Amino acid sequence: MKKILEVKNLSVEFRIEEKRIEAVRNFTLDMEEKEIIVLAGESGSGKTIASLALTRILPALAKITAGEAYFEGKDLFLKTEIELQALRGAKISYIFQEPLVYLNPVFKISEQLKETIIYHDKISPEEANKRMLELLNLVKIIDPETVGNIYPHQLSGGMNQRVFIALALASNPKLIIADEPTTALDVITEAQILEMLKDLQNKLGFSLLFITHNLSIAKKIANRVFIMHRGEIVESEKTAEIFNSPKHIHTKELVYAYEKIGKL
Amino acid sequence: MKNLLEVKNLSKIYKGNSFFGNAKDVKALNDINFTLKPYEILSVIGESGCGKSTLAKLLIKLITPSSGQVIYDTRIIEKLTKDVQIIFQNPYQSLSPRMRIRDLMAEPLFIHHIAKKNSKDINNRLEELLKMVGMEKDALERFPHQFSGGQRQRICIARALACEPKLLILDEPISSLDLTIQVKMLDLFLELKKKLGLTYIFISHNLAVVKKIADSILILKEGELVENNRTSEIFVSPKHPYTKKLIEAAK
DSSP: OOOOOOOOEEEEEEEEEEEEEEEEEEEEEEETTTTTEEEETTTTTHHHHHHHHHHTTTOOOOOEEEEEEEEEEEEESSSHHHHHHHHHTEEEEESSHHHHSSTTTTTTTTHHHHHHHOOOOOOOOHOOOOHHHHHHHHTTTHHHHHHHHSSSSGGGGEEEEEHHHHHHTTTTTTTTEEETTTSSSOHHHHHHHHHHHHHHHHHHOOOOEEESOOOOHHHHHHHHEEEEEEEEEEEEEEEEHHHOOOOOOHHHHHHIIIIIOOOO | OOOEEEEEEEEEEEEOTTTOOOOOOOEEEEEEEEEEOOOEEEEEEOOOOHHHHHHHHHHHTTTTSSEEEEETEEEEOOOTTTEEEEEEOOOHHHTTTTOOOOHHHHHHHHHHHOOOTTTTTHHHHHHHHHHTTTGGGGGGGOGGGGGGHHHHHHHHHHHHHTTOSSSSESSSSSTTTOOOHHHHHHHHHHHHHHHHTOOEEEEEEHHHHHHOOEEEEEEEEEEEEEEEEEEEHHHHHHHHHHHHHHHHOOO
């Protein structure tokens, strides 16, 4: 299998006046094509920062201090800002926790989708319209014509997350980084969205890096699980291994929480 | 055993109120009936928007019902009472950012005339409360932003316990926390219940949690009560199709 993503010894630190805080330390992760990897850890463990560092969309105070990252064999950290710009949202897409924060409240769903489609594909508005309906169908929105014609605030959280996923799919990405995309949703919607993501992954063949604090999601979708604690990867194994014989103490803690309240 | 709480025909309609006159009324809760025995845990389950939080607010009279009654220990609840306290989901919003923990926790004692403003016992009581929720007494002089989400929720619990309530309404008290912290908080709730003889109404959307702790479950869907039964019954033989769907989704 070909590697789609390889990260070696990545370190990121926050510089606040004289103080330096290491948010990510020696982060190493590899991902094969069409693989679903869950990156799990408690809040503050550095999951999000590590994922943002890959395409250098870090907060202003954070700096990458060491490490290498290869996407499709090419060094991400050697790329210029313009080259990265061409990669973000195109070959590498992100899905975040709160879709309403990222969808523009004053534009209709259809306008936002078409804008993205035209930006990436450079096609005519009519073709973009067709593609938009296709994407909304893909994320299982019934009656895409109507949904396209309304504004984000008129949709529920789950529907907005579907729209957000459609946006991420617009450019046929090779890698999707999903950062807690179901944490704000209730159980039924969460189960639907997870199932849909897995179907889409199967159908479209992208790789999925799924960030979460909830190991029950790993159980449902992951090929492999990486456990993160205080900026470091403490354990990485096939999903079954993680649940059957967790080695590191923090993995054990997460598995214990899952056993106790993560499953029925 | 006598009922601690009795809810009769409780309904809440939020009146549409728009400048343009085109707003619709929202039926948040429709004709809810249930009872609660002392020392039990009743869980309220449902998707977002099903009226769980409206129910919580009605129970402590934070909002007025459109019709129906809440009877607590044979009295109809007319206004906020010290016997019934609530803990909300988001501790970031329920602790005033500009007050020290000491002042936040002491406020209910003054409001319900349990202690005088300059009484010396207050300090002991506050330290005792913090100890109960597993926190150090040096927290008293600090501000909410200096604590993590889990610690803040502990402070909210300590504050709710300040006036020795009998019934605690927990409105998704652990949903915004990490799974590992959720486990610790659940243990704390169970421990406090045992120690202080509390009764809980535990509002949640997580069936796995509810299965572990609840004596009985009440399932809401779009403002309607669709099923109300003992926990074991709900999981062994769910009656309503919606209940089955919920259980399926949690697997």
